[in-house]
Amino acid sequence: MHTLTSSPNEQHLEEFLQHTDAMFHFAVKLANNEEDAQDLVQDTFLRAFRYQNYYEPGTNARSWLFKMMYNLFVNNYRRKQKGPFVEMTDENNDINYYETPVKPDVFRNTFSDEVMNAFNALKEEFKWAIFLRDFEGLKYEEISKVLDIPLCTVKTRIHRARMLMRKSLMDSGFYGRNN
Known part of the structure; x- marks a missing residue:
């Protein structure tokens, strides 16, 4: 005990x-x-x-x-x-962690407006997952524990967030300019 x-x-x-x-x-x-x-x-x-x-x-x-x-x-x-x-x-x-918004001003000094717009367009559940993975460097298993969601859900949300951001950046003409 x-x-x-x-x-x-x-x-x-x-x-x-x-x-x-x-x-x-x-x-x-x-x-x-x-x-x-x-x-x-x-x-x-x-x-x-x-x-x-x-x-x-x-x-x-x-x-x-x-x-x-x-x-x-x-x-x-x-x-x-x-x-x-x-x-x-x-x-x-x-x-329900996803009712708490990720604050957009957090990244303003680090990323372009296009990337911020793509990030801000994501649903909150995707924002938290991609934030913890790509900005904080947590492993998928750690994110699963932090957000208290299954590992497969973490992977799915991160993948979807990246795809949605990529699409948004492509639609704005930003994706592909500098890579």
Whole structure:
């Protein structure tokens, strides 16, 4: 049986902290500003240490932390958007992640308007999958865990997102110009 704790054991502390930079990068993409991103990273670490006994050493700590951060972001976003918030336990997490929009401003400084238009035209479910794969570099299995969807669904959504973006870029005359 797992118990909750607030003091990090040294092994977990070391393993979790090595992912701080990646977590901050992901948090900036989610929150769209550094101040909220810092808060999100801090909240994620607090929760990670609280639930550290649920983490299995030797498994992918980065994926575990990303999932936790994503859940916190969605919970906080919903609380801000919809008023009263009832916190859901980790054991009973029924959130529909695809109702939370990926913020388009996240990528504005990195990609052309054509690519941003193609990305923004995607359904939310495709945006999250392709964001985690192509922008955060998560493996398909990790995305499956973060989004809590089957592996085959992850692969399908990423493939469809890429095809839809390619079509959109071709229709705009952008695809093929620079490749």
